[in-house]
Amino acid sequence: MNDSRSWLGLAALVLLGWLVHQLQPVLMPFLVALLLAYLGDPLVDRLEARGLSRTSGVVAVFILFSLILLALLLVLVPLLGKQLLRLYELAPEMLDWLQGTALPWVQKKLGLRYGFWRFDRIKTLLTEHLGQATDIAGILLAQVTSSSLALLAWLGNLLLIPVVSFYLLRDWDVMIGHLRNLLPRKREEWVVRLAGECHEVLGAFLRGQLLVMLALALVYAGGLMLVGLELGLLIGLLAGLASIVPYMGFVVGIVAALVAVLFQFGLDWYPLLGVVVVFGIGQLLEGMWLTPLLVGDRIGLHPVAVIFAILAGGQLFGFTGVLLALPVAAVIMVLLRHVHEFYKLSTLYGESGGDSQESSESP
Template sequence: MRASRLWVWFGVALVAVLFVFFLHTILTPFLIAMLLAYMFDPMVDRLEKVGLSRTWGTISVFALFTVILVALMVVLMPMLAKQLMKLYQLAPQVLDWLQNTALPWVQTKFGLSDGFWNFDKIKATISTHMGQAGDIAGVVLSRATASSLALVGFLVNLVLIPVVAFYLLRDWDILLAKIRGLLPRDREQQIVSLATECHDVLGAFVRGQLLVMLALGVIYSAGLMLLGLELGLLIGLLAGLASIVPYMGFIVGIGAALIAGLFQFGGDLYPMLGIVAVFMVGQALEGMVLTPLLVGDRIGLHPVAVIFAILAGGELFGFAGVLLALPVAAVIMVLVRHVHDLYKHSRAYKGDEEPEL
């Protein structure tokens, strides 16, 4: 009986993998909708506790999210478009600096041979296409309309995501109850306990670490823009995204900001010190305020596990695999922890019991 049950679970896992493999091209909007429903479920639960129905709580959360998203797009998109164009125009200057200053210093320092780099083709390509770029919005629109089918698919997904997310969020508790009702009766408590641990691990990352990333992006962007750095918003958001791995956002952000400041301020001491101060303050706030407040003492995913899961998921299943990577990694992390505990209590680890004296 136990062997047959194991085969059943193995068959279910195999069917799930095959399902994702063959349908990963159409799963993306549904997975994004599930992620949104998972993130916003606690907010709807709190609204239910104050007297709102599940439907009106879902509507309220969606209305708030929509207002915030539209406001961010109206304010940030034009600024990001201008900074992307500025970065595009700055690229040849950076290549010139690398070719004429930085790399010759490296060559002299390490005794490298002449001509081991060549940026002429790269600079020529960038300079050729700069005149054709024009407006970022125009480039994106022209690429999108190059294929009417791709444009229709994009618009369908854009409409499908909020619709699916709304229904999933409204019926989230009902769906969980039905799934629990399908569990084997003699293993229900054990499976629910494992699922709860997976939820704690994943929640510590999704609802904790992602909020830390958002807060750091705001802090870095605001600080760099106050210093007058032309690429401040772009670099700040990039540093916030890179903070998915601890210290990576600090390293990437301060490196990019110092290079941008070097070209904009000409190496002036005070703006460069201001850039360093912005990232030092952000790092201090992350360690002393943001992480303890938003993540707490919950056990999240290890940074190495996050990197490997995202890369493996993207390689196997594309963007759908990236979205599935963290939930799967959370489940595997919990299962490995339990297997480790079982091994520590097994005869294979302890060996034969020592005889009592």
């Protein structure tokens, strides 16, 4: 009987994975809405505790999220657009600087033979692609006009996100209560405790780690702009996003910033020192204040596991898999801890220890 239940559970998991893969385009707005509802539920609960109704609290949280999104669209997006255009303008000059200054210096210091880099071929290929990129607006317009149904479907999914988020957020506690009532009575306490651990891990990641990434992006971008780096905002935001993997944001950001400083200022020590100071302050803030305060030690995901989860999720389910990768990996880590505890308490583990002890005592 237990074997049949195990096989049924395994078949249900396989079926669920197949359904997620097949329904991937449809699931994306619902997953984003679920993520927004999960992030907004604590705020609504706090507003309810202060006397607001559930619906009024949801409306207030929606207004807050809308203002944040509007601020990003009005302030951040135009600045990023200007920096991307500036990067596009500087790309040929940066290639010339690499070919004429940086790479010959490295080649001389390392004793490499002449023509080792084959940089002329790389430059030719990149210049051709940059030339083709000038017609990107026309290409996008042609694609939009030729696939208007796909554009309408994309816009429909985008408009569906706030609607689904509103209803999920309004009925969040009711849905959680219904799910709890469906649990087997004998297993309810264990399942609720396990769900609580998963909720703690997910909350630490989704709220804590995202806030850490945002704070680091602000520190890096603001610091690099104060140093005078033209692409400071772009590099700072990139470093903040890469901070989803521990130390990757620091490595990616400081390497990109140092290259940009060398190109813009040459061997001037003050900008180079400024970049080092900015990223040093960012690391000190992350290690001593941001991560202990906002995340703590509750996630328990190794950096290699984070990288593998993101790549595997994107490979299997595309953008939907990227959204699901780290939350699912965090839950799997919680489940694996319990599996490890069950294994340590099982007869299999005890018999292995007893057999090895008997074999060692036997003459």
